[in-house]
Amino acid sequence: MKALLDFIPLIAFFIGARHSGILAGAGALLIATIIVYAIHFIRQKGKFDKQQWVVLLLTILFCGGTLILRDDIYLRWKSPIINGIFALTLLVSAAINKPLMQLAMKDVFSLTMSGWKKLTIAWALFFAMMGVLHYITAFTMSDEAWINFKTYGWIPIMLVFVIAQFAVLKNYLNPELTNKTTK
Template structure:
């Protein structure tokens, strides 16, 4: 449910950008994000995880800057910066020997410390590539290409990455997930 709710701001952005332009799209993205995060806040009993705080605060800063200064350059920087922060955070967790993917996926996979570091590094690389792709589409391509990529172009790339990850890691699925309960 959470993942589906998180797509609503993207849909609002896409529709507003298509019919009204980038500045109204920034407003739609900001308002939709605030509404969805209010719902998350209530459903999560008044708490956000760190990723949610990063996305919320950067959305407010970049959409707010875009609207206040009437310049879409701020909104164009939002996705490259968010993806860059995720990449650097994940890479940093590998460097300090506390791979964050272990915290996120320890119930799904049974990996060695080396395996967790490799998985976390792979996700860091994924987010770094996404940061570059968002930058290229935002600053080197047409507005339409940028809007399309920002709204839904990244989704197939992420799905391919996730499927590939599960294919590579399927032999490391936590045995507790595949055991049948006693009858």
């Protein structure tokens, strides 16, 4: 449910940008994000995790800047910066031996500390690559190409990465998880 809700702002951006331009898309993205995060806030009993705070605050900042200054440059920077923050945060967590992917996926995989660090670095590299792709599409391609990539172009890349991750780590699935699914 949470993942499906998170697609609503992207759909709102796509529809707004396609029909009325990038500024309308920024407004639709901002409004949809605030509504979706209000729903998350209620469902999560008045709490956001750090990732949700980063996305919410940067969306308000970049969409707000785009709308107030009537310049889409701010919105174009949103995705590269968010992906860069995630990449840097993951790299730092691995470097200080507190890999964040362990917190996120400990119920799914049973890995050694070295395994968690490698997984965290893999995700950091993925987010860095996505930041570069978002930058390239935002600043070197047409508005249409950027809108398409920002809305749904990154999804197949993410799916391939996640499927590849599970293919590589299938032998490390948490035994408790596999026992639950076979009962």
